[in-house]
Amino acid sequence: MKINFLNVRFYKNKKLILLGITIIMLTSFISFLWWNKIQTISAQKDFNRYMDAWNKKEFKFMYSMIDEESSKKISEADFVKRYTKICNGIELKKVDVKIKKLEKNNDHKGTENINFEVTMDTVAGKLTFFNTAQLRQDKTWKIVWSSKMIFPELGDEDKVRVDTVDAKRGEIKDRNDKVLALDGTAAQIGIIPGKLGNDAGKSKEDVSKILQVAVEDINKKLSASYVKQDMFIPIKTISEDETERINSLLKVPGVMVNKKKARVYPLKEKAAHLVGYIQTINADEMEKNKEEDYKKSDIIGKTGLEKIYEKILRGKDGCEIYIVDKSGKRKKSLISKAKKDGEDLKLTIDSDMQSLLYDELSKDAGAAVAMDPKTGEVLALVSTPSYNPNDFVMGISEDLWKSLNEDEKKPLYNRFQSNLCPGSVFKPVTAVIGLKTKKIDEEVSKDISGLKWQKNKSWGNYFITRVEDYGQPTNLINALVHSDNIYFAQAALDIGKDTLQTELKEFGLGEKIPFEYAMSKSQFDADGDIKDEIQLADSGYGQGEILLNPLHLAVIYSSFVNNGNMIKPYLKYNGTGKTEIWKSNVFSKDVANTILKDLTQVVENPEGTGHQAYIEGLNLAGKTGTAEIKLSQNDVNGTELGWFAAVNTDNPKLLVITMAQDVKEKGGSHYVVPMVRKVFESFIIHK
Structure with a gap:
């Protein structure tokens, strides 16, 4: 059989040609796919750059x-x-974008369609929606833009509106439902420039003198670029x-008074340190409370119970973000959030007792505690002394702030809230420990x-001194x-x-008091260890380094x-009057009865240091204390703190601790005894 080598060669060449064509076509196809993939990646990258710029509010770069x-x-x-106004209006904090699908637009060559999901962190909460963007290829990918790139329903002539529904902050009330803090109204003083x-001048x-606002500040407000002659320009807010x-202000030409919503504190100075006040939240507070969804315009408790119970008292405003057309007609609601009013806070405080104790101490630097x-x-x-919290809410002047400081x-x-040297009001504690340990x-x-x-x-030149030599016996009752x-x-x-240090720890010295309002920890020594015999001896009568919180x-x-x-x-x-014990069995009932009997004599005995508090028909147990605050025993320029503590012993309902500073020339502790007596007369005898 003869083989035609020419045909075989032709057949092999044909197969090679076909294989080559196939390889070329396959390579071209892969290259095409790869090119499209590169283009897609490039489009996606440029789109992400655009959205990232939105998140950073780099609007010029976006353009x-x-x-x-x-x-x-x-x-x-x-x-x-447009972007700035919308973002500020909805208080946009963050924009998160997730690309869902990216595909070539067959209707328009050189364009890509991107389907994406947007989540915006806004004043009304998290707003999530789907949108579509079109990108056109130039040297880089460019965004085919319209207002729909902001919201799918937003036309170029539409506007975004934000409505807020104010929530009510919870009220703070005393035990008898008398209000200590509430959302009320204040007098907003303003000037209409054209009517001056x-x-x-x-x-x-005249306005400057009455309101204690500098004329320069008034002129600055009246000369702002937006001011018109017939506009009401607020100058200061004061209590109604x-x-x-x-x-007096209404007699001045051009002055007008409007009502303005404001947090109001009816007891003013009398409960300022206790209740505290609110003001607009600042940047540091925003950062500390970033999980609590505060807005820049929100108020927050700054001090006292307003701060401690912020989460309970705080109301959360309702809000709606929506689109209107060019005629102002509502077109689409994007997101809404219902308002949530704050809860009221009812206290065990008796505002009448709070007011009376403040009035009694108002001329002095001092502190008082009353409790059941x-x-x-x-x-x-x-x-x-104290301050008016209403001044802080309504705008405190520089002069007033300076004078307070x-x-x-x-x-x-x-x-x-602080720690103070107790002096002799501490002696019953030493007596308890002595009786308990049989010393x-x-x-x-x-x-x-x-x-x-x-x-x-x-001891060198150091001596313990006492006020009088009362003779014998110098036993416990006479010593008290x-x-x-x-x-x-x-x-x-x-x-x-x-032993003294161990027993003082049993009384809670060095511990945090279990109380809603943070109090300073009491101490028997700054370093937790009494240094020598002199300090130990001084500690026995409430001097040395003994410091006690009044509560x-x-x-x-x-x-x-x-x-x-x-x-x-x-x-x-809580309405129940339920008793809880902080420290159980610190000492025995017998020791308690002994101390109570002796402290009753401090008041009833005509020679007792607390006899000024004696009220016929009322059994009071009490103890005075004059704490010396001086650099050394020979210091004649030091001052004194005057203390008196008293409790009624028959069906005990009231315990009062009062302290006044700088009583050295006022009779020492005897200066505050009548103050405490007046509280018992008012709330035990006459009620």
């Missing part, structure tokens, strides 16, 4: 990414203005009950005479009745440092009428 046709329809200035009259000066100032010693309900917390009595300082025998008289004493010559420093200094030495002192005194149990104080009214 640079729209195509030529789109830029003919809207200028850069109008583009930036012929002597506009004098009118401005300042009728005298308001009437059986339930732990706190009835009053007072710090004097420069006042030597420190009206902004909260004294009931004191109430019947035994100590060998004390004269007005000064030191343990031995190692006459407030004998030497007796309690010796008692502390007998108890010993380690903590009240809780300690509650143990005298609770068989040695320290009550847990509370401020939020």
Whole structure:
């Protein structure tokens, strides 16, 4: 058989040619797919750059990414203005975009369609919707833009509107439902420039004097670019009950008074440190509370209970974002959020008692606590002097702010929250520890005479002093009745440092008081360890480095009428009067009865330091305390704190602690005793 090699060769060449053509076609197809893939990736990348710029509010850069046709329809200035106005209006915080689908547009060559999901963090909450964008290829991919790129339903002549429904902040009330803080109204003082009259300068000066606002500040507000002659220009907001100032202002040409919503504090200075005040939230607070959905215009509790109970009191405004057409007709609601009013807060505080204690102490720098010693309900917390919280809400002037800060009595300082040297009001604590550890025998008289004493010559020139030598016996009851420093200094030495420190910890010194309002921790030494015998002796009568918070002192005194149990104080009214104990069995019932019997004599005995508080028909147990604040024992320029603590012993309902500073020339602790007596007369005798 003959083989035709020519045909075979031709056949092989043909197969090679076909294979080559196939490879070329396949390569071209892969290259085509690859090119399309590159184009798709490029389009997606440029789209993401555009959306990222939106998230960063880089609107000029966004404009640079729209195509030529789109830029003919809207200028850069109008583009930036539209985005800025909408983003600010809806308080846009963040834009998240997820591309769902990207495909070639067969109807328009060189364009890509992108389907994407948008989530906007707005004033009304998270707004999620789907949208479609078209990209046209130039040197880079450009956005085919219209207003629908913002919202799918938004036409180029449409506008975005935001309506807010104000929520009510919860009220703060006392135990009898008297309001201590509420959403009320205030008087907004303003000027209509065109009605200032012929002597506009004098009118401005009159307003300046009455409102304590600088003329320069008034002129600055009246000369703003938006001001027109017939506009009401707000100058300052004041309380509506300042009728005298308001009437004087209304006599000035051009002045007008409008009502304005405002947080109002009816007790003013009398409960300022307790209740606190609200103001517009600042940047730091926004950051700290970023999970709580605050807006830049929101108010927040700045101090006191307004701050402590912010989450309860705060109301959340309702809001709706919607689109209107060029005639103002509602077109589409994008998102809405219902308002949520804040909850009211009812306190155990008795506002009448709060007011009375403030009035009694108002001339002094001081603090007062009143509580029910059986339930732990706190009835009053007072710090004097104080400030008017309404001034902070309505806009405090620079002059007033300066005067508050420069006042030597420190009206902004909260004294009931702080630690103070207790002096002799602390002696019952030493007595309790002595009886409990059997280092004191109430019947035994100590060998004390004269007005000064030191343990031995190692004390050098340091002596413990007392006010009077009352003779014998110098036993426990007489030491309390006459407030004998030497007796309690010796008692502390007998108890010993380690035992005294251990027992003081049983009273909660060094611990945080379990109370809604943060109080300073009481201490027996700054470093937690009494240094020497002199400090130990001084600690026995409430000097040395003993510092007590006034509320903590009240809780300690509650143990005298609770068989040695320290009550847990509370401020939020629960209506049950349920008793909770903070420290159980700190000492025995017998010890409590002994202390209570002796403290009753401090008031009933005519020689007792607290006899000024005696009220016929009312059994009061009490203790005075004069704490010396000086650099050394020989310091004659130091000051004194005057204390008095008292509780009624028959069916105990009221325990009052009062402290006034700078009483050295006012009779020491005797200066505050009548104040406490007046509280018991008003709320136990006459009620």
